Amino acid sequence: MRFQGTDSYVATDDLTMAVNAAVALERPLLVKGEPGTGKTELAKQVAKSLGLPMIEWNIKSTTKAQQGLYEYDAVSRLRDSQLGDERVNDVKNYIRKGKLWQAFEAGEKVVLLIDEIDKADIEFPNDLLQELDKMEFHVYETGETVQAKVRPIVIITSNNEKELPDAFLRRCFFHYIKFPDHDTLRKIVELHHPGIKGNLLTAALTQFYEIREQPGLKKKPSTSEVIDWLKLLLAEDLDAEDLKKDGKNALPRLHGALLKNEQDVHLFERLAFMARRDR
Numbered sequence: 001m002r003f004q005g006t007d008s009y010v011a012t013d014d015l016t017m018a019v020n021a022a023v024a025l026e027r028p029l030l031v032k033g034e035p036g037t038g039k040t041e042l043a044k045q046v047a048k049s050l051g052l053p054m055i056e057w058n059i060k061s062t063t064k065a066q067q068g069l070y071e072y073d074a075v076s077r078l079r080d081s082q083l084g085d086e087r088v089n090d091v092k093n094y095i096r097k098g099k100l101w102q103a104f105e106a107g108e109k110v111v112l113l114i115d116e117i118d119k120a121d122i123e124f125p126n127d128l129l130q131e132l133d134k135m136e137f138h139v140y141e142t143g144e145t146v147q148a149k150v151r152p153i154v155i156i157t158s159n160n161e162k163e164l165p166d167a168f169l170r171r172c173f174f175h176y177i178k179f180p181d182h183d184t185l186r187k188i189v190e191l192h193h194p195g196i197k198g199n200l201l202t203a204a205l206t207q208f209y210e211i212r213e214q215p216g217l218k219k220k221p222s223t224s225e226v227i228d229w230l231k232l233l234l235a236e237d238l239d240a241e242d243l244k245k246d247g248k249n250a251l252p253r254l255h256g257a258l259l260k261n262e263q264d265v266h267l268f269e270r271l272a273f274m275a276r277r278d279r
Contacts, residue, residue: 001050001109009038009045010180010188018175019046025173028114028132028154030164033177036222039157042177043113046155054111055152057099059119065127068098068114072141091141100131104148111153118158125168133171180223182209192227193234203240204230207252211259216267221258229257 003019005011011019019042022029031039047054057068073094081088097105103112117125131137135148156172158164180188182205189201208229212220221229232254233243243253251268252258259265 003046003049006045006049008048008191009041010184010191011042011045012180012184015042015175015177018173022155022173023153026151027171027173028156030156030158030169030172030174031177032158032160032174034179034220034222035159036224037177037179038223039177040113040115043111043115043155043157046153047111050109050111050153052109052111052153053106054113055099055103055106056113056115058115059117059124061119061121063120063124065120065124065131066098068100068128069131069137069146070098070101070139071096095139095141100128100137101146103152104135104146106152107149109150109152111155114154114156116159117156118161118164122162122165126165129167129171179212185223185226188223189227189230193230196230196234197239199240200233200238200243201230203243204233207243208258211252214267214271218263219260221260225258225260229254232257 001023003011003016003023005016018031019029031042033039043056044054046052072091073096077088077091077094087093099112099114103110132154135151136145138145185205186201189205190196205226208221208226211217229252236254238253251265251272255265255268259268
């Protein structure tokens, strides 16, 4: 069982190696990288490539580790007991299985995605240490122990918004998805926009990298944003000549797809003003 990439996802050699290493070690794969570099999509493509079902757990700031295991609905049980409902005699009726429980009892190997783990409280990763390590947990309300019938492939993503505990990191295989170089990004774009004219793609990517490398930029545009930008350029039937700067405006055409805050827009407006002043 080896990941080789798919026809719809450009996986670099080091990323492919990281996935296969995590599978061989039976360790969670912790994937970091800039937002928009395909971390979440990686899990979907690993599942697709290996022909496995995928279970996705999207983490929010309010998510607790316990929710990934199970939740006991004591309020509903109390209400049902007051109404004389016979369901109250079996506590299992009030246990809601979490994503880890679903993955553990699947009966086949699955890909479990824990997406954006850094959004949760700092204690969240620590609270999952034993469960991810031993692939089991105890249900106190029923007295049962849930064990993984088949060890899932666990992929955990992080946007690096906060540091993760060392004890958690020790249990993971780590990979940082670097921002793609020009050739790799070209392959990614051609995958999403087959048949795009070479001169338009060259001009657009040249301008895109110039924007990313601009000093003082608050948020660098991502891979997903350049794909959206090129979709707009194609929809407007623009060509390489249309992307040339006229000296009056340093902002790229349809810049709203690339620049996502007023500070960066003002930065390029100031650059255009200084360029005109120096003429």
